[in-house]
Amino acid sequence: MTAPAAIREKHDGAMGAHGNVRLWLRLLTCATVIEKRIKRRFADRFGVTLPRFDVMAALDRHPEGMTMGQLSQALLVSNGNVTGVVQTLARDRYVSIAPSPTDGRASIVRLTQQGRECFAGLADAHHDWIDAMLAGLSRDQRTALYDLLGALKHSLAADTGKEDA
Amino acid sequence: MTAPAAIREKHDGAMGAHGNVRLWLRLLTCATVIEKRIKRRFADRFGVTLPRFDVMAALDRHPEGMTMGQLSQALLVSNGNVTGVVQTLARDRYVSIAPSPTDGRASIVRLTQQGRECFAGLADAHHDWIDAMLAGLSRDQRTALYDLLGALKHSLAADTGKEDA
DNA sequence: GCCTAAAATTTTAAGCTTGAAATATCATAT
DNA sequence: ATATGATATTTCAAGCTTAAAATTTTAGGC
Numbered sequence: 001m002t003a004p005a006a007i008r009e010k011h012d013g014a015m016g017a018h019g020n021v022r023l024w025l026r027l028l029t030c031a032t033v034i035e036k037r038i039k040r041r042f043a044d045r046f047g048v049t050l051p052r053f054d055v056m057a058a059l060d061r062h063p064e065g066m067t068m069g070q071l072s073q074a075l076l077v078s079n080g081n082v083t084g085v086v087q088t089l090a091r092d093r094y095v096s097i098a099p100s101p102t103d104g105r106a107s108i109v110r111l112t113q114q115g116r117e118c119f120a121g122l123a124d125a126h127h128d129w130i131d132a133m134l135a136g137l138s139r140d141q142r143t144a145l146y147d148l149l150g151a152l153k154h155s156l157a158a159d160t161g162k163e164d165a
Numbered sequence: 166m167t168a169p170a171a172i173r174e175k176h177d178g179a180m181g182a183h184g185n186v187r188l189w190l191r192l193l194t195c196a197t198v199i200e201k202r203i204k205r206r207f208a209d210r211f212g213v214t215l216p217r218f219d220v221m222a223a224l225d226r227h228p229e230g231m232t233m234g235q236l237s238q239a240l241l242v243s244n245g246n247v248t249g250v251v252q253t254l255a256r257d258r259y260v261s262i263a264p265s266p267t268d269g270r271a272s273i274v275r276l277t278q279q280g281r282e283c284f285a286g287l288a289d290a291h292h293d294w295i296d297a298m299l300a301g302l303s304r305d306q307r308t309a310l311y312d313l314l315g316a317l318k319h320s321l322a323a324d325t326g327k328e329d330a
Numbered sequence: 331g332c333c334t335a336a337a338a339t340t341t342t343a344a345g346c347t348t349g350a351a352a353t354a355t356c357a358t359a360t
Numbered sequence: 361a362t363a364t365g366a367t368a369t370t371t372c373a374a375g376c377t378t379a380a381a382a383t384t385t386t387a388g389g390c
Contacts, residue, residue: 020295023307024199026314031196032241033321034189043378051346069368076197078348083370085346105355105368130185136320137313142188145313148306149191155301156198208348216376234338243378248340250376270338270385 034133041129046122051077051085052094053126056111056119059095065108067100094118199298206294211287216242216250217259218291221276221284224260230273232265259283 035050042048058074059066066074072082086109089095094115100106111119134142204215223239224231231239237247251274254260259280265271276284299307 018292018295019307019311020299021292023299023311023314024295026311026318027192028196028200030314030317030321031193033318035193037321039378049345067368068370077346079369080349080371081347088345100368103356103368107369127183127186130183130189133321133324134185134188134317136323137316141313141316142184144309145317146184146188146191148302148310148313149188149195151302151306152195152299152310153191153198156195156202156298158301159298214375232338233340242376244339245341245379246377253375265338268338268386272339 034130037133038126038129041125042122045125046118048118048122051081052089053119053122055082055085055089056094056115056122059109059111060116060119060123063110065098065110067106067108069106071109089115199295202298203291203294206290207287210290211283213283213287216246217254218284218287220247220250220254221259221280221287224274224276225281225284225288228275230263230275232271232273234271236274254280 039050042050042053054075055071058071062070068079068082068086071086072079075082086095086097090097090109093112096110096112098108098110100108137145200215207213207215207218219240220236223236227235233244233247233251236251237244240247251260251262255262255274258277261275261277263273263275265273302310
């Protein structure tokens, strides 16, 4: 077996001694590599984009349906964005859009039967891919990484960005 | 002082017991939050987009200039992408595009004086923002996180994606 | 010189993303 | 009833992203 090719770091060799920036770039690189790999595999093997998968995943957990605004909040993306993704999903018959019976402004989006079946396959593959990509880490390493990322999340929540700078 | 608001995790509450997927979603959330925050601040305070900053950062480390292909490789994005970003950067006089003296196919992109000055301010702010966002982690935590992400990088390099799936 | 394969780049089409402006509806106070 | 402000959504313009096709140039082989 040949040694696997090392993954190049974005801005490799840059930033000199700024350890924090290097940490951030390494984090970004890992996230980007995983995301692009999943995106590529979804496209190649299922003909599905990542945003569509995200919408379907959210809807799968809410069989009663979700409004556009709820989807926007759950996925951390803008309202206008959801409109476009849901429209193509509806065009391809993966979701249905129905007017809300209680609120004339809102629409209720639901997975169709076809959408549910499609998503089941996507979720299985997704799960397997993640497992394989993390296989090089021990159980302890994964736990430690999960906890440290939790600490980072806290640190991010504490940084309001209001420093005058 | 009020407690900072917790950061919602993408697909919060989803995925049940699949620890690996949860680890991935937490990693993705951290990267996304940091990236969006930087993007927003660059836009608000400097009127610059992240891709343009990335190109300027690469060029700043290569005063001799880079070809489109080198930029594409360094930034892990497609060729066609670089073309567009560099063109708007050139339109705004931050970079110059000159034909290569040795290869008629290639162009050489360089930061202009205006580009260098602009980038210096961007890099300073960028550095400060990262420091502030990581301030909640101890030195040991940052070292541990950096090392674990290094292990993850190795794990990613080992996963070829050739499993039949 | 001429042909061909490889390399660097640009162009194109489709889709994602955002923020801001525009629409439509709801809820409430008069 | 009607005016007001808030809410849900859509539309729009600008920019990023990719893959694939087209273009241009290089480098060799004949």
